Amino acid sequence: MEGRGAAQGTGRAERKAANRPYLSLIDGVRGIAALSVLFYHYVHFFMSGSDRRKVPGYLELFPGREFLWPAYEWGYFAVQIFWLISGFVFAHVYYGHRVGTRSFLVNRIARLYPLHLLTLLVVTALQLVALHRLGYTPIYGKFDWQHFVAQLFLASDWIRTGLSFNGPVWSVSVEIAVYAVFWLTRGLARRFGAFFTIAMALGFAWADHEWGAQSGVLSCGSYFFAGCTLSVLREGRLGKGWWLAGLVALLAAVGLAVTLHWGVEGWRAFGITGMFGALFLLLAQWQSRAPAWLDRSCEWLGENTYGVYLWHFPIQLTLMLVLMPAIKTQEIAQNWWFLALYFTLAVAMARVSYVWFERPMRDFLRDRLGGQRRAARDAAKGG
Numbered sequence: 001m002e003g004r005g006a007a008q009g010t011g012r013a014e015r016k017a018a019n020r021p022y023l024s025l026i027d028g029v030r031g032i033a034a035l036s037v038l039f040y041h042y043v044h045f046f047m048s049g050s051d052r053r054k055v056p057g058y059l060e061l062f063p064g065r066e067f068l069w070p071a072y073e074w075g076y077f078a079v080q081i082f083w084l085i086s087g088f089v090f091a092h093v094y095y096g097h098r099v100g101t102r103s104f105l106v107n108r109i110a111r112l113y114p115l116h117l118l119t120l121l122v123v124t125a126l127q128l129v130a131l132h133r134l135g136y137t138p139i140y141g142k143f144d145w146q147h148f149v150a151q152l153f154l155a156s157d158w159i160r161t162g163l164s165f166n167g168p169v170w171s172v173s174v175e176i177a178v179y180a181v182f183w184l185t186r187g188l189a190r191r192f193g194a195f196f197t198i199a200m201a202l203g204f205a206w207a208d209h210e211w212g213a214q215s216g217v218l219s220c221g222s223y224f225f226a227g228c229t230l231s232v233l234r235e236g237r238l239g240k241g242w243w244l245a246g247l248v249a250l251l252a253a254v255g256l257a258v259t260l261h262w263g264v265e266g267w268r269a270f271g272i273t274g275m276f277g278a279l280f281l282l283l284a285q286w287q288s289r290a291p292a293w294l295d296r297s298c299e300w301l302g303e304n305t306y307g308v309y310l311w312h313f314p315i316q317l318t319l320m321l322v323l324m325p326a327i328k329t330q331e332i333a334q335n336w337w338f339l340a341l342y343f344t345l346a347v348a349m350a351r352v353s354y355v356w357f358e359r360p361m362r363d364f365l366r367d368r369l370g371g372q373r374r375a376a377r378d379a380a381k382g383g
Contacts, residue, residue: 026284028301031302032301042062050136087182088231090227090228113154120169130321134325140163143164156169157173157216159214159215181221182225201229226273255270255275255276304351305350319342
């Protein structure tokens with residue numbers, strides 16, 4: 001079962017350091033997309049047996065399916081939205097602004113690695129308990145030293161070998177590889193602008209068509225550099241006045257037309273980039289006009305995104321171990337109260353984790369390793 005990722009973009013501290021405004025409204029979209037992952041992965045409770053297969057007719061058993069079906073079924077595509085946002089925000093922060101390589105590396109490590117390592121160790125412990133009690137590891141069957149070492153270095157899915165341990169981290173893994181390409185090619189992007197980022201997006205898309213079955217890095221790269229392109233266009237002439245209005249209308253219209261004509265494949269090919277790209281351009285334009293309550297609400301959602309993403313599977317696994325084998329999860333999960341419990345635990349754990357672990361560890365590592373120290377302190381005071 002593929003996880004849907006929510007890899008973190010740049011934080012408020014990094015944007016302050018680069019003298020770039022924080023795009024809280026877009027961060028809010030990222031947070032909402034992360035919540036859709038909770039619904040999409042609700043199916044895990046209906047595939048907790050030793051064969052890891054979904055029970056027949058599982059879609060009809062989900063609570064509230066009659067109106068929550070888009071999240072249950074289309075949450076699958078949240079990851080492409082995350083990648084698109086990452087490209088948009090990275091280009092917004094780093095293209096044309098002086099940030100050193102050491103600072104970039106430290107900020108990425110400090111933001112992503114501590115929570116990944118913690119949840120990896122938690123899942124490993126839970127899977128060991130599952131092996132002892134149930135005789136198998138629920139949901140993800142790859143449980144060996146080779147996959148653990150790959151997970152340890154966030155390299156688990158550069159080459160597809162099957163999901164393992166905290167499976168959803170696959171999309172963070174492939175995004176790490178794309179970060180490296182982004183950083184190494186930033187000089188070309190500054191020189192050639194949108195021509196270069198469009199070429200990169202198309203090149204990754206072609207490579208994904210040819211070899212996507214071997215690596216998720218290629219799909220990630222196509223969406224990431226599409227996001228970079230949107231940001232570059234916004235910074236240029238097309239980001240002003242009627243030019244921007246025309247660009248937004250064109251993106252939305254083409255994205256909708258492609259989706260209506262080719263369905264899911266059209267949505268994947270350009271629907272996501274077109275319609276969400278148009279939305280991101282509008283939100284970036286409206287950012288300075290956002291009321292304080294909306295700005296803070298979206299920031300709150302964005303802060304919780306990474307935690308929701310990395311903690312939801314350990315929470316599912318914990319619930320399975322509490323209930324099984326005495327109670328079948330596919331039966332109890334049909335109840336509204338169980339969906340509410342799972343959702344509440346995931347969001348609450350994400351918030352506690354952000355406040356008491358993720359943010360303190362991020363700032364500690366930046367101070368120790370030489371990231372944006374002053375910006376990190378500003379973020380700790382204000383965020």
